Amino acid sequence: MTSPDYILTIRCRDTIGIVAAVSTALAASQAFIAESSHFGDPETRLFFMRTVFRPTGEVVRTLEDFRKALAPVARRFGMELALYAADSRTRVLLAVSKHGHCLNHLLHQWHSGELPLDVVGVVSNHEDMRRLVEWYGLPYHYLPMSDGKDRQESRFREAIASSGAELTVLARYMQVLSDEMCRHLEGRCINIHHSFLPSFKGAKPYHQAYARGVKVVGATAHYVTSDLDEGPIIEQETHRVSHAFDADAFVRNGKDMENVVLSRAVRWHAEHRVMLNGSRTVVFQ
Template sequence: MNQASNTAPLRGGDTTINRARMLISCPDQPGIVAAVSQFLFEYGANIVQSDQYTMDPEGGMFFIRIEFDLPDLSARVEQLKHDFSKVADHFRLDWSLSLAAQKKRIAIFVSKEDHCLLELLWHWRAGDLNADIAMVISNHHDMRSLVEPFGIPYHYIPVTADTKKDAEQRQLEVVGDNVDAIILARYMQIVSPAFIEHFANRIINIHHSFLPAFVGGKPYAQAHNRGVKIIGATAHYVTEELDGGPIIEQDVQRVSHRDNVEDLKRIGRHIERIVLARAVSWHVEDRIIVHNNKTVVFN
């Protein structure tokens, strides 16, 4: 059985037909890697990528991401899950297994700004975003003309302070049970705890600041008033704490005293696009494990 690190995953239809991804987190202890590897070997699987991380060799948590190929995977996956549960019980593993050939379905929520939405659409059309965009939902009509030429359904669901609860219920009805993740691509509404509960660690937001700095509204104005020399953007999972969920990805760019608020917004839009696209790509490729309010990202 071959093992290798940092091997780029194969993309496309036939090349991933027998490939699976396994994410594992558990209390660190000897024998975990040996037991998982031996199990896959006995099943006839070939490990093509393995990445692991230990928080603390004694008393900490252990995380591992494994990609493997298994002949006739689709016909054998349920039995594999059943048999692996014995290993999982012994080591107290929190684990998941997904098939690379089954693309995750995402719904994109957007308001009036198009840059993050367009970045995701471009990545998707180029084949660089290994997911299916099931729909775009917006509280405005503005993005319809951008989305519909891609052949993606566009749903206009207006939101006001008085109709927010009904609007979220309508959103849940439209999304249904066939969406794996929701992407807030500059969707300028705070989602309720009841909505978040339906998609725990499956709602990704882009915040236009380098969190934890400048939480909340108008972060570029806050940054300008503070006279910062670096601005950034943060992609994170949404929790009930405003802009306080587990951080997935961040990036920054230098600015100067000559830049006004509009300059910061213009520079920031580029950072936001790149950061969100990375985070979404890592999520749909099963590269993220959430632990408490942090993430382990195998990229």
């Protein structure tokens, strides 16, 4: 039987000897390092590392065994250290309003086994996507804004908790989350913005871009914060447009980019490739 792979992520103050200490601890535990990436940020003086490894040798070592083996290194360098089974699947709750292209793309990839996650349900403030979601056999949480924002977000948090969702994805969920909700979901909520941030924030960004005569449109996936459309960026994509395009053509071109960008961001988060670095991210691709 092939030994399972594990994923190790590390965040700490940058200094000499971190990679050597981690590698030595893993080697002493008879672990084979299959992949490793690291980055030291000269501005924040923080160090980030992602390593994929597997146990070898006659003794079968568990995730907990490796946590114990790495504990002295973590204490020595003051690390934020996390270990995951590589085959574990992130539980994801999707949120949508009336535009279903991002939702449909994610559901198709999940159903086809192309994303390392388990979709546990869909939240919406409209009924439009119910038929699609229920076709996939998923629970559909209809949470209308007519109940009031506080009550609606309370029920949203209940849906997250009851489903065991580890990540919430706003797949064109056209509601601004309250500061309280943003704090509750900090670091575990991804939004797709149909624009190349930081330009053209808020409503109808493609129409804003068209009015300004831009030559490039884009899409941005980012973590949600209380600052509207200003959270740490995970992934972006752009597409060149012509003076002959009208605002509707901008929107049509943008939808494909939104699908791809959001899918990448969700995948990288689920594979523990994204690490927060203040208002930015480190993404190990």
